[in-house]
Amino acid sequence: MGNGLAGTTLRVNLTTGEITRQPTDEELTRRWHGGRGVIAKILYDEVPRDADPLGPENVFIINSGIMSGCFIPAGAKVEFGSISPLTNGHGDSNMGGHLGPMLKFAGYDMIIFTGASPKPVFIYIDNDTVELRDASGYWGMGSLDCEAKLKKDLGEDFEIATIGPAAENGVLFSCITHDFGRQAGRTGQGTVMGSKKLKAIVVRGNRSIKVHDIESLTKQVSDIILRTQKHPNMEPWQKYGTSFFLKWSNDNAVLPSYNFKTTYYDDIDKVDGDQLIEKCLITHKACFGCWMNCGKYSKAVIPGKPEVHLEGPEYETGALCGPNIGMKDINHVAYINWMLDNYGMDTMSGGGVIAFAMECFERGLITEKDLEGHTLKWGSIDDVEHFVDMVANRRGIGEVFSQGTKRAAEKIGRGSEKFAMQVKGQEMSGYDGRWAPGMLLSYMTADIGAHHNRAWTITVDIAEGRETTEGRAKIVVYLQHIRPLFDTWCICRLFWGELDITPEEIVDSLNHITGWGITFDEALKTSEMIWNLTRCHYIERNKNNGRTFDYPPARSWEDKIPSGPGKGKGVTKEQVEQLLDDYYAARGWDNKGNPTREVLEDLQLGSAADNLEKAGFLGEPVEGGIPAVRGEKYKPKAF
Amino acid sequence: MRIKVNKDNCTGCRLCMQICAIEHFSEINPKKAALRIEAKFPDPGKYKPIVCILCGKCEEACPEKAISKSDTGAYVVDKEKCTNCGECIAVCPVDVIFQHPDLDHVIKCDLCMKCTELCNTDAIVKWEKPEAAAVKEAHNG
Numbered sequence: 001m002g003n004g005l006a007g008t009t010l011r012v013n014l015t016t017g018e019i020t021r022q023p024t025d026e027e028l029t030r031r032w033h034g035g036r037g038v039i040a041k042i043l044y045d046e047v048p049r050d051a052d053p054l055g056p057e058n059v060f061i062i063n064s065g066i067m068s069g070c071f072i073p074a075g076a077k078v079e080f081g082s083i084s085p086l087t088n089g090h091g092d093s094n095m096g097g098h099l100g101p102m103l104k105f106a107g108y109d110m111i112i113f114t115g116a117s118p119k120p121v122f123i124y125i126d127n128d129t130v131e132l133r134d135a136s137g138y139w140g141m142g143s144l145d146c147e148a149k150l151k152k153d154l155g156e157d158f159e160i161a162t163i164g165p166a167a168e169n170g171v172l173f174s175c176i177t178h179d180f181g182r183q184a185g186r187t188g189q190g191t192v193m194g195s196k197k198l199k200a201i202v203v204r205g206n207r208s209i210k211v212h213d214i215e216s217l218t219k220q221v222s223d224i225i226l227r228t229q230k231h232p233n234m235e236p237w238q239k240y241g242t243s244f245f246l247k248w249s250n251d252n253a254v255l256p257s258y259n260f261k262t263t264y265y266d267d268i269d270k271v272d273g274d275q276l277i278e279k280c281l282i283t284h285k286a287c288f289g290c291w292m293n294c295g296k297y298s299k300a301v302i303p304g305k306p307e308v309h310l311e312g313p314e315y316e317t318g319a320l321c322g323p324n325i326g327m328k329d330i331n332h333v334a335y336i337n338w339m340l341d342n343y344g345m346d347t348m349s350g351g352g353v354i355a356f357a358m359e360c361f362e363r364g365l366i367t368e369k370d371l372e373g374h375t376l377k378w379g380s381i382d383d384v385e386h387f388v389d390m391v392a393n394r395r396g397i398g399e400v401f402s403q404g405t406k407r408a409a410e411k412i413g414r415g416s417e418k419f420a421m422q423v424k425g426q427e428m429s430g431y432d433g434r435w436a437p438g439m440l441l442s443y444m445t446a447d448i449g450a451h452h453n454r455a456w457t458i459t460v461d462i463a464e465g466r467e468t469t470e471g472r473a474k475i476v477v478y479l480q481h482i483r484p485l486f487d488t489w490c491i492c493r494l495f496w497g498e499l500d501i502t503p504e505e506i507v508d509s510l511n512h513i514t515g516w517g518i519t520f521d522e523a524l525k526t527s528e529m530i531w532n533l534t535r536c537h538y539i540e541r542n543k544n545n546g547r548t549f550d551y552p553p554a555r556s557w558e559d560k561i562p563s564g565p566g567k568g569k570g571v572t573k574e575q576v577e578q579l580l581d582d583y584y585a586a587r588g589w590d591n592k593g594n595p596t597r598e599v600l601e602d603l604q605l606g607s608a609a610d611n612l613e614k615a616g617f618l619g620e621p622v623e624g625g626i627p628a629v630r631g632e633k634y635k636p637k638a639f
Numbered sequence: 640m641r642i643k644v645n646k647d648n649c650t651g652c653r654l655c656m657q658i659c660a661i662e663h664f665s666e667i668n669p670k671k672a673a674l675r676i677e678a679k680f681p682d683p684g685k686y687k688p689i690v691c692i693l694c695g696k697c698e699e700a701c702p703e704k705a706i707s708k709s710d711t712g713a714y715v716v717d718k719e720k721c722t723n724c725g726e727c728i729a730v731c732p733v734d735v736i737f738q739h740p741d742l743d744h745v746i747k748c749d750l751c752m753k754c755t756e757l758c759n760t761d762a763i764v765k766w767e768k769p770e771a772a773a774v775k776e777a778h779n780g
Contacts, residue, residue: 071657071667098653105668148681156678180680206670206739214665218658225654225757238760282684284760286652291759293650297684309681 002210004066004513005029006104010130012123014196015056015115017132024109030516033523034109035065036092036487037530039081042112043090044537044608053085053188054170054195056116062103062201063110065490069101069209069288070513071221073228073501074492076101076287084187085172085195086349086404086425087449089538091187094487095161096287096295097179099203102159106205113196122150122200126158127207135199140165142342143177144310150202161201164344166392167194171402173349173427177341181297181311182287185346187426187448212515220509225291228499234292237498238284241294242315243273249319253566254431254439254458257323258378259355260421260555263432264564265323275330276313285311292495300334302381310338312347319430320351325358326378336384343392348451349404352427353391354384356405359419365412370397418554424449424538434556435569436461438472441579444550445476447534453487455479469575473582481527488527529603532595536608539594540615546593550580588626590619602626640711640750641766642674642690643777649686649762651678655754662753663746671739673748674763688763689733691748697727697736706747713750721745 009024032038039061051057060082067075078100084091103109106125120135138146143164150160160178167174167190174190175183184190193199211217228234236244249255250268257265269275276296285295300308313321313333321340322333340350360366361376368375372395374386390398400408405427409420421428426449433440438457443450455476464471482503486493489510495501507520539546560570571579584591588599596619600609612618656672664671677687691714698706698714705720706727721744728736728745737746755765769777 069667071661105670144681180684206668208660208664208666208668208671208741211667214661214667218661222658222757225759229759234759283647283686284650285686286650288652289654289657290652291654291757293652293760295650297680299684309684 002212003515004070004209004211006064006107006109006207006209008107009110009112010108011112011114012132013115014113014117014121014132014198017117019130019132029066031526032530033066033488033526035063035077035079035094035490036081036484037526038110039063039079039092040090040530040534040537043081043083044533047083049541051083053083053088053192056114056196058083058192058195060113060189060192060196060198061110063490064100064103064108065488067510067513068490069104070211071217071289072491072509072513073221073224074287074290074292074495075490076289077487077490077492078103078184079487079490080176080184080189082189082192083541084426084448085191086188087538088541089424089447090534091189091448092487093176093184093186093189094490095176095178095182095184096290096492097159097182098288099159099161099178099201100490101288102203102205104205104209105207106203107207111201113198116195117197120197120199122198122202124154125201125203125205127205138199139168143344144180144342146200147177147180150200154202155204158202158204160203162344163190163193163199164342166343166345166402167191169392169394169402170194171345171392171394172404172407173346173353174344175346177344179311180309181285181295181341183341183346185348186451190344211513213512217509217512220505220512224501224505228495228501229291231499233498237292237294240273240277241296243276243296243313243318245315246272246318246322249431250323251565252458252462253561253564253569254433254436255319255323256421256428256430256432258326259324259359259419260428260432261359261559262563263435263561263566267328268323270328271318271322271330271333276318276334279330280334282309287492290492292498294494298334300331300338302331302335305335308335308338310334310341313337316430317347317351320348320355324351324355324430325384327381328379332381335381336388339385339388343388345388345392348429349427350388352421353401353405353408354387356408356416356420357387357401360412360416365414365416366397372396418558420553421555422450423552424549426450431456431458432561433552434561434571435466435566437466437469437571437575437579438475440552440556440571440576441472441476441583442479444552444576444580445480445583447531447538450552453493454483456483466569469571469579469582472579473586476583477586480531481524484530485523485527488530525603529605532600532603532605533608535595536600536605536612539617540611543615543617545617546589547580547584547591548593550593551576585622586627588622590622592619594619596620596622598622598626641693641769641774642748642750642752642755643764643766643769644688644690645762645764646687648760649676649688650760651676651686654757655688655763658753658757662751670737671741671746673737673746674735674754689735690763691735691750692733694732696730696732697747700726700730702726709749711750713748715749716745716747718744
């Protein structure tokens with residue numbers, strides 16, 4: 001009888017090349033649940049507060065979680081974490097595919113990389129064989145090209161994650177790529193790998209994962225799979241993946257277009273899911289153990305350019321590298337997707353950066369002279385191709401944009417901060433929150449910057465009123481506890497929202513795997529503990545009251561939506577302040593956005609309270625004490 | 640009875656391999672499955688499930704007479720008789736007989752059909768009454 005763990009944790013000192021093995025800490029896992037949770041704890045404990053995210057003191061962690069690979073629907077995630085060079089706070093990002101399960105089949109739950117290698121290396125894992133190997137022959141290769149070459153050199157049955165030239169060059173929003181199109185895109189985890197000269201992770205294994213109760217698990221999961229095969233969302237999901245959502249977002253006035261100037265795209269029919277399936281699809285593609293196959297393996301065919309293969313564009317890339325930069329041909333969106341993938345840049349931040357640069361060009365803040373004689377016009381594939389090459393190689397003005405929109409706006413100035421669409425240095429996902437106040441609050445308060453995976457509230461905003469901020473903070477807090485749980489367990493979240501599989505069912509699966517016997521409410525409390533720890537960590541590192549970091553760019557309240565079904569709509573600055581007031585109250589933090597000792601001690605985070613106090617940012621005691629919402633299950637009507 | 644492969648439908652999820660290993664070994668380990676998925680990426684970008692085609696060559700090759708045809712038409716390995724010599728693996732034209740370091744016998748499909756039950760794209764399906772011409776076409780594909 002097992003507990004879902006593979007059993008071994010590796011520590012790899014990249015500076016010295018020393019590799020040590022230790023039994024995976026079961027007590028740590030029980031408390032922090034693996035994945036994002038364990039990563040948050042280790043980063044908090046081990047990275048000095050003044051460490052440069054791109055220096056050897058940063059710690060880079062791969063964790064395959066407690067449920068990944070365990071015959072769980074969509075149970076294929078692997079979590080990466082380190083201090084983010086974009087946000088300078090706790091950073092994590094995950095990907096699907098097959099790497100997480102394979103790491104466990106090789107016998108490993110986690111790899112903790114410290115230091116920095118003096119020369120390019122990759123880590124080679126084949127069951128008991130764990131080696132750092134010379135990667136100088138692969139350095140400089142595109143992410144996708146490198147994966148193909150490593151498979152050719154080592155064997156098709158290895159699962160491989162790579163970084164591209166952008167990460168090697170220090171582009172801050174670089175990603176990690178796997179399975180020819182799955183990415184851990186956010187928070188610059190690829191950049192951290194690049195700073196450590198770690199080009200790739202190569203894994204093969206043939207061990208079994210032992211779980212607590214294989215019979216109950218098999219029966220439960222088989223029943224879920226057979227039940228959901230008939231769910232009405234299954235067919236569109238299998239056909240389109242997330243790309244069907246572009247039209248929905250457009251109809252509901254949340255689709256970012258032209259660098260979030262508006263939320264309606266006139267040319268949506270040229271870049272939506274139907275176009276993707278009709279013109280680009282090669283094959284449907286699934287992660288390990290997933291029956292929803294949201295991956296769309298595609299080709300981009302453009303006269304005068306090589307035909308390229310890629311996975312996507314899924315919703316986020318489709319939105320941010322489509323309408324948000326004015327593209328009017330799905331092949332062009334797919335080509336940009338491939339370019340960013342192979343250079344190894346996050347397509348979400350990448351799309352945001354291109355859009356921001358396009359608006360700078362439109363406003364004359366950058367010129368053809370800055371762009372080596374090229375223009376940078378909305379919808380121009382050739383302009384984008386040249387610009388992306390400048391960014392990936394940090395050449396000329398590309399150096400400025402390679403640091404993300406926040407830092408680029410600080411350099412460019414002249415009012416550009418207003419339309420640098422980011423929070424805490426991380427570019428926004430593919431939803432505009434101006435007329436979806438819960439979504440805007442989600443971006444403002446997410447611990448890794450403006451990313452939608454912490455809380456996505458648009459259906460709730462629509463159901464409960466888009467003009468009002470009332471009740472939104474509680475929903476955001478609740479979702480910020482439930483959604484990151486999936487990243488903690490290293491399973492995909494999509495089947496929960498799309499196929500009506502309940503969180504309680506997932507906790508049942510967790511118990512069949514681990515034997516923990518916990519409830520969903522207990523899991524939520526663990527998630528809240530993780531959330532408070534990453535908040536303390538962020539404040540300690542960035543040395544100011546939490547509230548100062550939680551504001552979106554001024555476009556979010558100064559510019560009303562100019563076109564489409566949301567015309568004239570948008571939150572006010574007063575509403576933005578109200579959202580924050582309500583949010584801190586819902587969390588039991590003080591009005592400066594700092595966690596209080598009372599809340600932290602209730603979550604067994606007393607030492608974090610001590611540290612925050614020493615840093616001078618412990619929250620003032622809040623009248624009324626701990627708010628009820630923290631333990632209360634607030635179920636949004638629209639879910 | 641056979642397993643029919645609709646190769647263009649395969650998404651590479653490997654649920655079939657997981658349930659195969661669970662059914663036969665009560666373990667989660669796709670390397671203990673009696674079928675495999677061929678993935679060709681980045682070019683052309685295709686998956687193909689590879690399953691036993693019931694050719695019977697393994698039965699002929701086994702020096703221990705450990706492989707025999709069952710009532711369902713499957714060529715089944717007698718784990719007691721099997722010496723794990725690998726002769727069957729050498730002759731299998733589609734490479735779907737496997738060895739695993741935990742085991743002292745080979746792993747081979749017994750047509751239990753568990754793999755077909757969970758496939759959500761009908762990439763592998765139970766084939767009750769296969770006709771000879773259709774079998775030929777399926778195997779050549």
